[in-house]
Amino acid sequence: MSHIIDIVLDDSGLPTPTPEIEQERKVAIFDILEDNSFVLPGSDDRPAPEGPYRVNLSIRDKRLVFSVQTESGDSAAEFHLSLGPFRQVVKDYFQICQSYFEAVKTLPPSQIETIDMARRGIHDEGSRVLQERLNGKVEIDNHTARRLFTLVCVLHFGG
Secondary structure, three states: OOOEEEEEEEOOOOOOOOHHHHHHHHHHHHHHHHOOOEEOOOOOOOOOOOOOEEEEEEEEOOEEEEEEEEOOOOEEEEEEEEOHHHHHHHHHHHHHHHHHHHHHHHOOHHHHHHHHHHHHHHHHHHHHHHHHHHOOOOEEOHHHHHHHHHHHHHHHHHO
16 A cells, blocks of 8 residues: 555646656656555654555755645645755756757667666666655655656756
């Protein structure tokens, strides 16, 4: 029962994403809803509300905000993360993605594969940063962290 059943990005006020960014968003949300692990830890005096969970991701006051609700809509948790630790890895990720999108149009498969390997490495770094920042707030597996990092990047696109 400790998983996400619905995830919403609050991108109000952000510019319209490019088709590539919109596709990344759709794929990440689909992947999260298909298979994820999202465990809220209890506190010393009470257990965490049981899942499954609905998650709203937004950027407010230069902070990444996770608003978590139970399946029935009751508030389960809310945590705010500084965007500072994500800035460089998000910037690197967008740069390598741009290179990848351009490479697909003109370069041979061997060069595309090299760029894609670098893209995956930066993506792994971003998911590691996210897991570190969420430590003590929620436990997520690597697959979930990777997809959530993609959504953090989507929100950064306009922020």
